[in-house]
Amino acid sequence: NAGVTQTPKFRILKIGQSMTLQCAQDMNHNYMYWYRQDPGMGLKLIYYSVGAGITDKGEVPNGYNVSRSTTEDFPLRLELAAPSQTSVYFCASSYSRIEETQYFGPGTRLLVL
Amino acid sequence: AQSVTQLDSQVPVFEEAPVELRCNYSSSVSVYLFWYVQYPNQGLQLLLKYLSGSTLVKGINGFEAEFNKSQTSFHLRKPSVHISDTAEYFCAVSDRVGSQGNLIFGKGTKLSVKP
Numbered sequence A: 001n002a003g004v005t006q007t008p009k010f011r012i013l014k015i016g017q018s019m020t021l022q023c024a025q026d027m028n029h030n031y032m033y034w035y036r037q038d039p040g041m042g043l044k045l046i047y048y049s050v051g052a053g054i055t056d057k058g059e060v061p062n063g064y065n066v067s068r069s070t071t072e073d074f075p076l077r078l079e080l081a082a083p084s085q086t087s088v089y090f091c092a093s094s095y096s097r098i099e100e101t102q103y104f105g106p107g108t109r110l111l112v113l
Numbered sequence B: 001a002q003s004v005t006q007l008d009s010q011v012p013v014f015e016e017a018p019v020e021l022r023c024n025y026s027s028s029v030s031v032y033l034f035w036y037v038q039y040p041n042q043g044l045q046l047l048l049k050y051l052s053g054s055t056l057v058k059g060i061n062g063f064e065a066e067f068n069k070s071q072t073s074f075h076l077r078k079p080s081v082h083i084s085d086t087a088e089y090f091c092a093v094s095d096r097v098g099s100q101g102n103l104i105f106g107k108g109t110k111l112s113v114k115p
Helices: none
Strands: A004-007 A010-013 A019-025 A032-038 A043-049 A053-056 A063-068 A077-078 A087-094 A110-113 B002-004 B012-013 B019-021 B023-026 B031-038 B044-050 B055-060 B063-070 B073-078 B087-095 B109-114
Touching: A004 A087, A010 A019, A010 B012, A019 A032, A019 A110, A043 A063, A053 B109, A063 B055, A087 B063, B002 B087, B012 B019, B023 B031, B044 B055, B044 B063, B044 B073, B073 B087
Parallel strands: A010 A110, B012 B109
Antiparallel strands: A004 A019, A019 A077, A032 A043, A032 A087, A043 A053, A063 A077, A087 A110, B002 B023, B019 B073, B023 B073, B031 B044, B031 B087, B055 B063, B063 B073, B087 B109
């Protein structure tokens, strides 16, 4: 199993550009998550999904959108990039509820200039 | 709402010395508790978790943590560290009901093991 994969690894965006961060998992997990990690701030939940077609906001959803059309994929969309979105983005998945271990991807480093 | 406080942002320690990374949480309901580790330029991976039962939890790589409900703490310990333990460690909490899997993370503790 590849586990949780994320693309791209690194990207530079100009202010106002859009992009999609890709996330895929091959563990047949129902739950998927997007986090952002800022230096010295830990991880903050952006959006999560409990199954295909079901998504919900986390702690910091503004400026982002998600969709979940399949069990495997959970892309994160940035519509109008802002410098405040410079961060490292992690996708994670788990089989079911919170007592289950979350498995993390390697991350996407995004720089908005 | 839950919150997590990791009391030390950086912990330097010599190889083969013991280490304790401190974590305190705040919650009005019963919680699950987790420690995750992040090696440089990698994603997070689970070290250990407390769900119920024995308050002493053993994890991977020789780490253990003790849940103390009265002190609302979940400190991580290792009796003898190795260079390879150099990483950032995150404590996380979730309530037992209604959160749909949301983890609240602390700000992290960077463990630096020196030879």
